[in-house]
Amino acid sequence: MSSLYKSTGLTKSPDSNWMEFCLQWSKSQSCNYLFITSPDNLLMENSLKKLINLKFIAVSPLLNGPFGKYSNVYKLLESDFIERERVESQQVYYFNLPILINLEAPEIQKLTFNEKNVEKYDRKSTDPIQIFAFAAYSNQIPLFVDNHEFYGYILDSKFFSQNYHRKLLGYFLANQISESGPMPIPHSTVLEAWYPPTSKFGFDKIYLINLKRRPERLQKMSSIMRHLGIEFEVFEAIDGTAISPTELSALRFLPGYEDPFSKRPMKFGEIGCFLSHYKIWENVVKNAFNRVLIFEDDVRFAENSTIELSKMIEDIMKTHLEWDLIYLGRKKMTPHGDEFFVPGHQYLSTLAYSYWTLGYAISQNGAKKLTDAKPLQKLLALDEFLPIMYDKHPNPQWSKYFNPRDLKAFALWPVIVTPERYTHESGYVSDTEASNVITLVTNP
Structure with missing residues (x-):
């Protein structure tokens, strides 16, 4: 000073x-x-x-x-x-x-x-x-x-109460880290920084998917998680750009699939994204985890996110709701689709056709349903696969390849995670979008 x-x-x-x-x-x-x-x-x-x-x-x-x-x-x-x-x-x-x-x-x-x-x-x-x-x-x-x-x-x-004021400060700092990096506000050189005690919020595991070649994202997200009191494990993502021809040949792609907007086959980044999530589903089934949280490494947490998450689990325990997957953040693709709050739940709603896997909860039963569908033998983008599995996808030609389509899926409302950057914003980087389109478009 x-x-x-x-x-x-x-x-x-x-x-x-x-x-x-x-x-x-x-x-x-x-x-x-x-x-x-x-x-x-x-x-x-x-x-x-x-x-x-x-x-x-x-x-x-x-x-x-x-x-x-x-x-x-x-x-x-x-x-x-x-x-x-x-x-x-x-x-x-x-x-x-x-x-x-x-x-x-x-x-x-x-x-x-x-x-x-x-x-x-x-x-x-x-x-x-x-x-x-x-x-x-x-x-x-x-x-x-x-x-x-x-x-x-x-x-x-x-x-605010002292407890909520501390939480609000954590949400604020997490948001600043999303904007500016791991230390947007200098720490005191005299007083030790205070962090909330860590918690898994009633989940067996909380995974953060991170590409090994993106250490800056891991550093940023580790700081965010620490300020929010989230206990997590890093799950090393499969790098789509590093998939070999041999690995690629072992996959089978959904006949006639192309991106609904770009009218192109899958990109290598989309394949890596799908495989990363698939490996976690396999891990959930193998270890008999009851419920797991999955976050990608480019998310921004909303105000009251951890409070809403805790309340969600509390309501599920009270109502004994059967669920397989819960979106914590999403892009609703049908603005006029019917969605309703679930009785007995303060933040949970039913689900229409939606995108994004930046944050979601999955149960043991949900992970088993997704792996049993054998998606690697009829691969398509993850954003399209999940709505097919909860039977809300608008394309019946794609949906017919997957049976049964009985995934019990819900969504948190309001959402507690959003993308750190949107496509039109400065600093937006997408490893998925930046990757090349595959040339293998037909299956032997």
Whole structure:
């Protein structure tokens, strides 16, 4: 810290009004500026410099909740300002932390957080921020909230229990890691970082599928799992680009199959993806696991993901629901398909034609049904195979090759995992899509 600041220190406020104490202490030290914040506020780099350059007497930066539900101006300003559809420095009567105060301004002598220092203060509130706002209004000193820049996030602990606030911080950090890499926020060099205790959430195993040539994804996902308290094992993916001609010749492809959108045969990456999941299904059957979670290594976890996952298992245990497969995240391919919440379940719904295997739960019975279908003798993309097996695929010509089609499949709603990047976003990389199309399109 000493290398970053002229001086640092820890001082306990002699009374509960610590903001007034900070203001008076800063004046006594002839400081140029006072920035008042709290541990709930997480600011982006150079935020202070940008606020100083605005040259206001007192200004607060707009901070957003990490999942878009609230901000530090919640119920104070309109949504177009909060969502930055309207970008400006908005004059306000009242604002919240954080606050930058220009101590060089002459008017600063009239600002205070202490009601005893304000003439004719007739409000019931003893909130220091409200007293500060009243003092500014009484002396015609403008207060501003600025949204010209993205200044950062707020995780307001006043709204949550300590336990949930910790979980929310974990979801936030996991999301930041998805965006920026394994350490988006520096750790203290003094205090040991806190992580939640790990859990398998009622599953026998939680697998993370990872290509050996993608160590950066494993590093990122390991950090995410640690922040979310997920105990997992790495399952080395089969690299489709490394499949030999001999291995390829042992496979049989579904007659007449081609990608529904690109009108092409399978790609090597799609073969590797299918084989990776198939090996896990075999492993589930071999080891008689009751239920297993499977994640791919390019997922992003949603807010409340682990809470929703725990609740899902709790409801399954209570209702004794028979299930084979549960999508934790998916792309619904029939927007108007009939799907309904399952009675007795808070988050579980029935399932129409859907894509994506980025995260799903599978039972012993489900894994056996999938392997018994002998898909390696009539191979097609995994996204098409699963809907066939729960009998919701729109192509009867493909479906007729698989019997029975009685997989008991469901979906979590809302989803708890999504792709880390979508195809149109910067940084999107797909080993499946980037691979070559197979040339073996007919079977001997």
